[in-house]
Amino acid sequence: MRGTQLANEPDFTEADFQRVRRIAQEEAGIHFPESKSTLVYSRVSRRVRETGHTSFRAYLDSVQAPDGRAEMENLICALTTNVTNFFREKNHFVHLEEVVIPAMAARVRAGGRGRIWSAACSTGQEPWSIAMSIMTAFPDAASHDVRVLATDINSQVVAQAATGIYPEEETEAIPPNKKSQFMEPYGQGILRFGGSICRLPAFRVLNLNATWPMKGMFSAIFCRNVVIYFDEATREHLWRRLADKLEPGGFLYVGHSERVATKNECGLEQIAPTIYRKDH
Numbered sequence: 001m002r003g004t005q006l007a008n009e010p011d012f013t014e015a016d017f018q019r020v021r022r023i024a025q026e027e028a029g030i031h032f033p034e035s036k037s038t039l040v041y042s043r044v045s046r047r048v049r050e051t052g053h054t055s056f057r058a059y060l061d062s063v064q065a066p067d068g069r070a071e072m073e074n075l076i077c078a079l080t081t082n083v084t085n086f087f088r089e090k091n092h093f094v095h096l097e098e099v100v101i102p103a104m105a106a107r108v109r110a111g112g113r114g115r116i117w118s119a120a121c122s123t124g125q126e127p128w129s130i131a132m133s134i135m136t137a138f139p140d141a142a143s144h145d146v147r148v149l150a151t152d153i154n155s156q157v158v159a160q161a162a163t164g165i166y167p168e169e170e171t172e173a174i175p176p177n178k179k180s181q182f183m184e185p186y187g188q189g190i191l192r193f194g195g196s197i198c199r200l201p202a203f204r205v206l207n208l209n210a211t212w213p214m215k216g217m218f219s220a221i222f223c224r225n226v227v228i229y230f231d232e233a234t235r236e237h238l239w240r241r242l243a244d245k246l247e248p249g250g251f252l253y254v255g256h257s258e259r260v261a262t263k264n265e266c267g268l269e270q271i272a273p274t275i276y277r278k279d280h
């Protein structure tokens with residue numbers, strides 16, 4: 001793909017690929033291996049065309065110009081992979097409903113607060129699943145100080161997540177009793193979350209590899225299927241920062257192919273293949 005130019009396709013050289021790789025690493029901590037040039041080309045070439053450029057070089061010059069910040073954000077959005085689903089890795093939600101939320105409910109009813117973080121929330125299926133689990137195990141949660149912080153670097157998916165609106169065929173993984181309790185029809189073949197569950201999630205744009213504004217601690221953090229795009233040093237640094245944001249005894253859920261290599265240094269104990277508990 002590199003060094004070629006198809007009819008009406010923007011020119012893409014080896015130098016352009018290396019430049020996109022550097023931008024992805026510096027701006028988002030996303031590491032594209034040398035083998036991913038076709039993927040990078042297909043994701044970025046659309047932005048190149050849509051912004052009226054005929055070469056990657058001219059496009060990247062404009063992105064890195066002093067007034068290129070807005071397009072830099074579009075470029076980062078184009079480079080992210082946003083695949084997700086409701087109740088993905090179901091065992092995490094069973095653990096959440098059986099272990100985390102009952103303990104949180106007891107603390108919250110005694111005047112405390114309950115916080116859970118979906119740290120790479122994509123189009124929202126993960127934080128909305130967390131909210132459904134909270135409402136199932138703690139039905140009056142929305143009238144207490146309970147929140148699900150839902151963040152992602154991609155502002156477009158965060159905006160979509162915040163609507164709580166999904167095509168019906170994308171809601172198949174939601175158990176029928178939860179779907180009928182928490183979702184309502186919103187036009188032909190479309191459902192949306194409705195009622196008090198909508199008070200739980202708070203959606204924000206946040207780069208996991210930048211500074212975080214949150215001051216409080218979390219009872220559980222979902223950081224799943226995102227560090228696979230980071231290099232090892234970035235991954236282990238992030239695990240350490242996430243462990244620091246967990247309350248003593250709090251839980252970190254990771255993706256099925258992810259591991260915390262430095263768990264002992266992070267004060268984390270692995271209690272299941274993809275579930276870690278912070279030391280008391």
Ligand SMILES: C[S@@+](CC[C@H](N)C(=O)[O-])C[C@H]1O[C@@H](n2cnc3c(N)ncnc32)[C@H](O)[C@@H]1O
Nearest residue numbers: 028080083084120122153154207208224225226
């Ligand atoms: C494959 S999705 C995972 C969604 C969800 N956690 C799940 O497991 O279904 C990965 C998400 O990570 C986000 N992401 C990538 N780099 C990020 C970064 N540096 N900070 C925050 N989010 C990031 C992407 O925008 C994307 O939405």
